[in-house]
Amino acid sequence: MRIPLSVLEFRDRAAALFGNVEAVIDGDRRFTYAEYAERTHRLANAIRGLGVAAEDRVTFISYNCHQLLEAYYGVLEAGAVLNPVNIRLAAPEIGYIIGHAGSTAVFYHADFRPMVEAMQADLPAVKRWVVMESPIEGPATHEYEALLADASPAYDPPEVDEDAMAELFYTSGTTGKPKGVVLTHRNLYLHGLAGALALRMTDADTMLHVVPLFHVNGWGAPHWMTMMGGRHVMLRKFDPGALLRLVAEHRVTYLLAVPTIFNALVNSPELGSHDLSSLKMAIIGGAPASPTLVRTIEEKLGCQAIVGYGLSETTPILSLAWPRAVLTAAEAPEMSAARQAMTGYAIAGVNLRVVDAEGADVLPDGEQIGEIVARSNTVMEGYYRDPEGTAEKIRDGWFHTGDMATIDEAGYISIKDRSKDIIIRGGENISSVEIENAFASHPAVLEVAVVAAPDDRWGEIPVALVVLKPDAAATAQQLRTHIRTQLADFKVPRQIEFRESLPKGGTGKILKAELREPFWAGRAARVN
Structure with missing residues (x-):
């Protein structure tokens, strides 16, 4: 049948x-x-x-x-x-x-x-x-x-x-x-x-x-x-107080949210005023979460917390960082806690790999970085009215996420960087190119690059690096006013830096990785 x-x-x-x-x-x-x-x-x-x-x-x-x-x-x-x-x-x-x-x-x-x-x-x-x-x-x-x-x-x-x-x-x-x-x-x-x-x-x-x-x-x-x-x-x-009141009033058992929301909850002055004993599980997704946040959620909300991972193109859930009994019994408690903040391992019905530039699997040592690729019945049919975009992402039967990660011997994946220029601010995807296009429409702008910078509240924020045309003038506020007519407010960079020039490669492409690096100096990963 x-x-x-x-x-x-x-x-x-x-x-x-x-x-x-x-x-x-x-x-x-x-x-x-x-x-x-x-x-x-x-x-x-x-x-x-x-x-x-x-x-x-x-x-x-x-x-x-x-x-x-x-x-x-x-x-x-x-x-x-x-x-x-x-x-x-x-x-x-x-x-x-x-x-x-x-x-x-x-x-x-x-x-x-x-x-x-x-x-x-x-x-x-x-x-x-x-x-x-x-x-x-x-x-x-x-x-x-x-x-x-x-x-x-x-x-x-x-x-x-x-x-x-x-x-x-x-x-x-x-x-x-x-x-x-x-x-x-x-x-x-x-x-x-x-x-x-x-x-x-x-x-x-x-x-x-x-x-x-x-x-x-x-x-x-x-x-x-x-x-x-x-x-x-x-x-x-979203309002931290309103959320906490609803949890208490309706005996909520599951909370799924991005890191910025959980961060607001655990730092809310109303946290101790509500009975949250019904909570069983907090699932953190939409952006990477730190082990500190996972630990703080468990301490302050009194429930288990794990990280999940997925994309719009995968419906979305690909992995969850559930503890595994055999590992928990064999590993130190610190390692078990650290695993809950990883990107996790594939859920049933999903096959995940981490591959190098040639498509070969990286070593499962938690060190070698490659791109996460996925194969599942939950991967999208394709991009609407965009066969070229679809062909770029789904190749040889695998969906290429553009997320760079490691994988360990137990199959736990940890995202380390992104190959695509997407900035994830509070769980919202922001296209750097879209912001750059808005800046470029200003008559005083010669060239611009927008990169992700770490932010304690939002995880990541866009930073604009702008080169003005010779003899042209524009202030940061004037540029912000201009691009606000084209973009949602959360996409508008609060930080705009003026440069004499932007570094470029042999083909003339702006070297965003070089521009991004100073903002992430001293950090182990290039996502936050």
């Missing part, structure tokens, strides 16, 4: 086995799995009623909220493709994504009305603009709750092609423009199974959605958490 793989099965399972169980908590709103399933059916029928055809892209511009969690199933049930976008991007960046995706409908939270108004005229292909948590006004053609109220609750399961695109996530790349990562129904389904197994979830668990649902498939949580019948608690905006 061969049945097409579809994550809709996860929701259907939850509704059948855990229908009366509280499934979603979003502020004052509460939904059981039966109610949640019905809302996703209504959303699917409403989307069809809007004229959205099979395989059309549907964009969501939203915080973590029950509506976006509903979209993870309702959009797919309608036969369409879900495209959640990063709300931290500037209007021109989001406009580019919507245009490149070819979305025909956009759902947006009312808070983002000014952004929608700024880009609506440039997106004539979008026929429907659906506002959430606001009456119809301004650019909106429909209102979310009214759409659901008028739609049928009937479940009309679509015919699923498991190899067809189901979700489309955009990630920053070294080309400067975001790349659309195509995830198929098969990718999502197999990642959901692997994620639940790897994270050891049960129906008794409650997860707080700290990781944005627009970020790398929400780390898969909408799928594996629903499949297991666990409880979703939504966090719309």
